[in-house]
Amino acid sequence: MITGYSVETVRAAEAALPELLESGELMQRAARGVARIAAGRMRERGARRVCALVGPGNNGADTLFAIARLAKRGFETAAVCVDTSASQVQTEAADLARARGVRLLDDGPEALTAISRAEVVLDGITGIGGRPGLPPFARPWVDAIRDRTWVISVDTPSGQPVEGGDALAEAVFADETVTFGAPKPVHLLPPTEAACGVLTVIDIGLDLTDATPAVVRVTPDDVPLLWPTPGPDDDKYSRGVLGVVAGGEQYTGAAMLTTTAAVTAGAGMVRYVGTPTPTALVRAAVPEAVVGEGRVQAWVVGPGLETTASDDAARAQLDVARAALASDLPVLVDAGGLDLVTGPRAAPTLLTPHAGECARLITRLRGRSTELTREEVEGSPLEHARMLAGLTGATVLLKGATTLVVAPDGPVHVQDDAPAWLATAGSGDVLAGLAGVLLAGGLDPAEAASLAALVHGRAAHDANPGGPVRALDVAHALGATVARLLTA
Ligand SMILES: NC(=O)C1=CN([C@@H]2O[C@H](COP(=O)(O)OP(=O)(O)OC[C@H]3O[C@@H](n4cnc5c(N)ncnc54)[C@H](OP(=O)(O)O)[C@@H]3O)[C@@H](O)[C@H]2O)[C@@H](O)CC1
Numbered sequence: 001m002i003t004g005y006s007v008e009t010v011r012a013a014e015a016a017l018p019e020l021l022e023s024g025e026l027m028q029r030a031a032r033g034v035a036r037i038a039a040g041r042m043r044e045r046g047a048r049r050v051c052a053l054v055g056p057g058n059n060g061a062d063t064l065f066a067i068a069r070l071a072k073r074g075f076e077t078a079a080v081c082v083d084t085s086a087s088q089v090q091t092e093a094a095d096l097a098r099a100r101g102v103r104l105l106d107d108g109p110e111a112l113t114a115i116s117r118a119e120v121v122l123d124g125i126t127g128i129g130g131r132p133g134l135p136p137f138a139r140p141w142v143d144a145i146r147d148r149t150w151v152i153s154v155d156t157p158s159g160q161p162v163e164g165g166d167a168l169a170e171a172v173f174a175d176e177t178v179t180f181g182a183p184k185p186v187h188l189l190p191p192t193e194a195a196c197g198v199l200t201v202i203d204i205g206l207d208l209t210d211a212t213p214a215v216v217r218v219t220p221d222d223v224p225l226l227w228p229t230p231g232p233d234d235d236k237y238s239r240g241v242l243g244v245v246a247g248g249e250q251y252t253g254a255a256m257l258t259t260t261a262a263v264t265a266g267a268g269m270v271r272y273v274g275t276p277t278p279t280a281l282v283r284a285a286v287p288e289a290v291v292g293e294g295r296v297q298a299w300v301v302g303p304g305l306e307t308t309a310s311d312d313a314a315r316a317q318l319d320v321a322r323a324a325l326a327s328d329l330p331v332l333v334d335a336g337g338l339d340l341v342t343g344p345r346a347a348p349t350l351l352t353p354h355a356g357e358c359a360r361l362i363t364r365l366r367g368r369s370t371e372l373t374r375e376e377v378e379g380s381p382l383e384h385a386r387m388l389a390g391l392t393g394a395t396v397l398l399k400g401a402t403t404l405v406v407a408p409d410g411p412v413h414v415q416d417d418a419p420a421w422l423a424t425a426g427s428g429d430v431l432a433g434l435a436g437v438l439l440a441g442g443l444d445p446a447e448a449a450s451l452a453a454l455v456h457g458r459a460a461h462d463a464n465p466g467g468p469v470r471a472l473d474v475a476h477a478l479g480a481t482v483a484r485l486l487t488a
């Protein structure tokens with residue numbers, strides 16, 4: 001599991017090491033880590049010239065100490081500084097850098113030339129003390145960086161919101177970021193994760209074992225710990241029966257995709273409730289599924305569901321969907337089912353909208369005439385996932401290139417496991433069946449959602465490594481993917 005922490009938590013962990021903090025040892029560990037990564041990258045790229053951008057705080061001091069180390073390793077070094085008399089540590093760092101042969105430059109044309117000639121730039125303008133927005137003094141510096149220059153941000157890409165939020169176009173977009181102690185929200189959350197590039201975490205000795213994370217990402221190592229694996233005393237009922245209310249006369253395939261995924265992912269049993277055409281399809285293609293109502297441990301309501309029922313069969317299916325939502329069982333609500341959500345439920349609830357569905361549902365629940373758009377949700381996905389979780393009291397899995405899982409309380413879960421090939425019709429139906437199995441197996445909605453997103457993404461890789469996938473192949477791959485992750 002990868003855990004990210006808020007600035008407040010990281011600062012508290014630093015403060016718990018007063019000797020290392022005051023002696024400057026933490027900073028030296030940070031600088032050593034940056035220099036090691038930068039030197040390796042320069043050798044790899046055959047680069048000679050490196051230029052540091054040095055802001056006024058400790059982030060700038062880290063970066064000066066790091067470039068002093070790079071000078072000692074024989075690279076051609078320069079540092080563009082805003083004010084090295086800003087603090088004692090900056091003055092010390094600047095003196096050391098100068099003594100090691102780093103060319104220290106104030107603002108001006110010479111500085112801009114050094115930046116544009118550099119093959120590698122170290123961005124030390126601001127770190128965790130940075131407020132969103134690039135400091136005005138650094139704008140010309142960042143503008144002077146050429147496209148082909150490799151940018152390494154020290155701790156955080158300067159100007160981007162450290163606690164996560166909208167990525168700012170004028171701020172730094174790094175090729176890689178070297179952070180200290182643990183990732184911060186900016187490194188793990190969309191859309192700012194993209195501004196960090198490749199992330200390396202340097203261990204500087206912070207103890208965060210008892211700290212509460214702000215962001216969590218489930219990794220393959222977690223699968224054996226979290227996946228509901230049957231024991232010798234289990235039977236199909238004790239493993240969890242999943243009820244699926246999906247598909248209609250228009251979206252017939254959704255029923256088959258969701259039930260296939262549920263069966264392949266290892267449900268004890270799947271009960272399917274639908275209208276005649278998808279029912280016939282499920283009977284033919286998923287013989288393991290049991291058609292009709294019965295006792296279940298959790299429900300998936302909504303893939304391909306038509307909520308404007310036009311005949312008795314569709315109305316009967318909708319009655320089951322509404323009864324599931326009114327029950328005290330865990331329910332995953334997807335696609336058409338989201339139109340049936342009216343407010344909080346008492347039982348565990350997982351909503352799985354994509355950005356457009358999220359926008360529609362928020363607009364309806366807020367009851368305002370101003371319509372929230374898909375683009376607004378895509379631009380600020382975390383904000384809107386939180387808004388929907390707040391409006392419904394449910395856990396929200398917001399789909400997209402990066403999957404966000406937001407519960408009404410607790411850390412944000414963020415999964416980034418899928419190839420872009422997974423953006424294909426029907427893959428959301430597969431995710432619903434898979435996550436439903438985990439709900440029926442007793443996982444809480446946030447765990448079920450993030451584990452499902454991980455396995456869904458991995459199964460897409462496994463279905464056709466490096467190439468296009470169809471949703472049904474992802475569903476068929478689930479069993480082998482789970483086995484691989486359980487036994488790795
Ligand atoms: N603590 C430790 O032991 C360790 C910490 N470490 C390092 O310390 C870094 C944190 O250092 P930090 O606290 O000095 O803050 P930092 O990120 O340099 O920025 C503060 C300066 O920037 C300015 N400023 C900010 N935003 C601005 C804006 N938008 N526009 C304009 N100005 C802006 C701000 O101005 P002010 O708010 O005072 O007006 C202030 O001058 C951390 O990221 C890591 O690299 C490591 O060595 C490991 C051990």
Ligand SMILES: Nc1ncnc2c1ncn2[C@@H]1O[C@H](COP(=O)(O)OP(=O)(O)O)[C@@H](O)[C@H]1O
Pocket residue numbers: 335354398399400401402403418419420421422423424425426427428429430431456
């Ligand atoms: N660019 C992308 N990269 C990786 N996965 C993506 C990308 N775009 C969408 N996805 C994933 O594809 C799935 C699409 O779901 P959804 O939009 O509900 O499809 P459908 O309703 O057709 O089944 C989600 O799991 C989503 O997270």
